Amino acid sequence: MRATPVPEFMLEPAYDPNSDAGTSRDSLGLGRAAGAGLDVRHGTILTLEDINVSFDGFKALTNLSLYIGVGELRCIIGPNGAGKTTMMDVITGKTRPDNGKAYFGETLDLTRMSEVQIAQSGIGRKFQKPTVFEALSVFENLELALKTDKSVWASLRAKLSGEQRDRIDEVLSTIKLESSRHRTAGLLSHGQKQFLEIGMLLMQDPQLLLLDEPVAGMTDAETEFTAELFKSLARKHSLMVVEHDMGFVGSIADHVTVLHQGSVLAEGSLADVQADERVIEVYLGR
Amino acid sequence: MPTALLRLFPIFTLLLSLLAPHAQAGDAADFVAANPAKQATLLETWSAHPDAARLPLIEALQKGRLASDSNKAPFIQTDTGWQAAEGGDAQPASEPKKLPLNNRLRGLVGTAQASHQLLAKEPAVRLAAAQQLQKSAKPAQLQLLNARVASEDDDAVRDALSLALANLQLIDPDPAIRLAAVRLLGETGDPLARTRLETLLDPAVETDAGVRTAAETSLAQVKRRLLMGELLGQAFSGLSLGSILLLAALGLAITFGLLGVINMAHGEMLMLGAYSTYMVQILFQRFAPDALALYPLVALPVAFFVTAAIGMALERTVIRHLYGRPLETLLATWGISLILIQLVRVLFGAQNVEVANPAWLSGGVQVLPNLVLPYSRMVIIGFALFVVVLTWLLLNKTRLGLNVRAVTQNRNMAACCGVPTGRVDMLAFGLGSGIAGLGGVALSQIGNVGPDLGQSYIIDSFLVVVLGGVGQLAGSVMAAFGLGIANKILEPQIGAVLGKILILALIILFIQKRPQGLFALKGRVID
């Protein structure tokens, strides 16, 4: 059963940009979630404790506990079916855990927020399969992702300010899609779509980025570039990257978590993890 | 009243009739000769003292076949000519003139016929007669009824007779007799007794306070007994409606749940099934009238194969191109349904065609005085369950079922494993359509068969599939019976239309609570 908190009715523009002292953009007007920005007093941006998820008897996550620090770049590895995507589903509110705690910062209970509230409070996600708005142009894709008031009324009257235009241009050049700005996103190559989606995340400017296999389908050069990009993002943002490409993981991660059968098998630096007998057994192979 | 004498009474009449044969030999002549007032008296006398030998005369009267010639000799019209009413082979002196009867006399003839039929050998005839007398008995028949109640050996007939008797006694001037009658009525469970007792609550009708109180008590008893029947009746018609919904929705559950095709022409498959039944019936009437009773059994495979073949043809020509685009299948199949409906209109006419129940499907079991379970509906409930079991076996225990499930879950993988996906799609669609054809046979036995038959079921069937959960047979079964029973329970309270609207609202509210359980497979599926 889904225990979604009933959000306030969403037509009225409850969002006042001036009252938004912190990062949580709450156009739904939920006072609890709004607060005075994200509370990260203890240096932890994401807390997962004893999360359990099961689908029709199959246990996707078992007593999963995981902590991500502020400004950290964490890589998650693990064999297929280890629960990596399900974990992201739990964090983004797509799947409700059967039990356990999931907190964003110290105060935001992710298990009680809707997907939209979670996204607005500052968690961005890139899907495993690149998902962009295929019927819109690259520029329009980025425009929609732009960090701004996202209520219905605002969209009806929205006009891009010069500053916002500059920001979009900036991201366009970061993801190297300036020349394709008016192309329909559906016509981009797989790798370009990956970059566009990353660009959309950048536009959202979230505090925590969840990236599901971001370099799949990219050339080596692109992968290298992405690694640089992520490293530059860390510290200002926290990143959680799920990836199978060990080379890529090695080039970016300071901290790696190995998932296996729905719980954490090992955690530590890449070297430590790679030396771990159990990890070699289930994942890396001998 | 001395009961011993009462018991003797029929024997006494019998003796009388034996001793004086031409006492009735003159009945017809007497009646023909009499004026209307005298005729009424005669009929009343006959009603009070029925005689088996007089039955042909009364039946002739009832059918308006009694006539007289110029000599005032009575004759009865037969299919071939005239027969003397007094027996013998006398011929009419002139073309006989039929006897005119006024409304009062006609009523009296009915009563007389009933009281004569009380002497019949078959309990069913006696029962019908007793039920007729409950409505029309005359005070003069009091003795007769008393006698028959005492001598009747069939329980159902005796109950019916008691009721007729009580009805008569209710207008007795003696409050004690009325009181006894009211108590007697209280022991029946008959809707007629309820209406009768309800009138007695009015002081203007019943002057005696004691009788009124007793009537109230009896009424409560009758109502309690009736309630049982009503509830069972509602549950039964709910089951019946549910089984029909199930037959309509089951095929849809396959095409929709397994293939992801929104087949708006599914209702027309029901319709075609019903028309196949009609055709089979026509063929039987023409070529094998003796075996006509068996035609529904033959219609089952015929309807199945006809609709399955049409379904497969549609799948190969149109639907095949639309997999993965459910909204498009919805529109295209709607177009198909328009064409099929119009085709049937052109071929068979826009009017309903007549599909008759064979004898073994008509009639029913009388469980309670106000509860008759028709055979046709009982057979359909059983049939629906049979089809569900068959479908389940087909999907879960056969190679075809395995292939269908494989294609449903992962089309590409199945193709790689050598499953001929195109053929499987076609067969699955044919199976869904064929089941609808079977449903059409069932529908033809309980409702009208016309070109628009399917249209009235399609929305309900979709609601069943949506409510039951996509691709789950068990869910469809539960949803069909749940919807059927809810419909029938709501209907008498708030009317059929409001009931339907309320159910729609309930479905919308229900899926608020259980959206993912009904609408999406649980799991890490994103778009």
Add this chain to the structure above:
Amino acid sequence: MNQPISLTLAQKAGPKLTLGIGAVVLAILIILPLLHLLPADNSLQVSAYTLTLVGKILCYAIVALALDLVWGYAGLLSLGHGLFFALGGYAMGMYLMRESAGDGLPAFMVFLSWTELPWYWTGTQHFLWALCLVVLAPGLLALVFGFFAFRSRIKGVYFSIMTQALTFAGMLLFFRNETGFGGNNGFTNFRTILGFDITAQGTRTALFLAIVALLTCSLLLGWRLAKSKFGRVLTALRDAENRLMFCGYDPRGYKLFIWVLSAVLCGLAGALYVPLVGIINPSEMSPTNSIEAAVWVALGGRGSLIGPILGAGIVNGMKSWFTVAFPEYWLFALGALFIVVTLYLPKGVIGLLRKKGEQ
């Protein structure tokens, strides 16, 4: 569903050409009713039959446009838009019935030997209140239904089926005499509107012009919406709802807004349709009518604004020709149209024209 949407012909074929064609069509639509005012013996006179027919088709075009806003842009195929159309029509019909009944009760109520008006008829003798009802009845129903439907994330075919069931239920309800809307026969025999004879040439002309105005306004509104960020959010919603949610948009508000707007447009179209045609009955709510509207949109071309209007014109033009020439075969033609459009014309007529334009 990943064909690029383009707003109108305007973007591809050059705004000048489109605006030119649009202006000519608009001019014709304004001159047409004026020709109706000519005396009957004038060879240029447009008959009442033609005017009513064209007016009817224009009303359907508004419905098609409204349906396209939810289907073509937001990806919600409604099979219940006939209900909103009919509700608007009934609201206007209530006013017309009161006008023709004067101080008494509408004829069908007298026939049912009712002695007083049901409560929901209160105030319907006032034109302004009737206008409010025209907007409120479909709008509120759409709001309530949409709120619950979008809250439980009903979409795709499930949404279509639920809307179809909704209009079916509405039809059953309005068929009842006790509902107080004239049962089977609905409303007819209107005499006056705002005191003017409803069959007079002048009234008919004014009604026709009102319909043209409503269509033009709907078109402009649709164009503005499609050009705004709101329109882009709707398209995004249609193609990747999850992505949109993770971008921080709440799809429910967007869906609800366009859904209610579309229902209100339909209601307005219905309100103008009824005085022009002179009758409204529950068969307008039959699922068949609503699904036919879907084929107008599909034939014309989803996700464009001109397409649905073209589609409504083509299908209804065909219909009026067929039902006179070959009444038996109309359903065959319509059925075939459904199949051909879905199989061979996924982008509709407008898609064909565009292809031609590019070559």
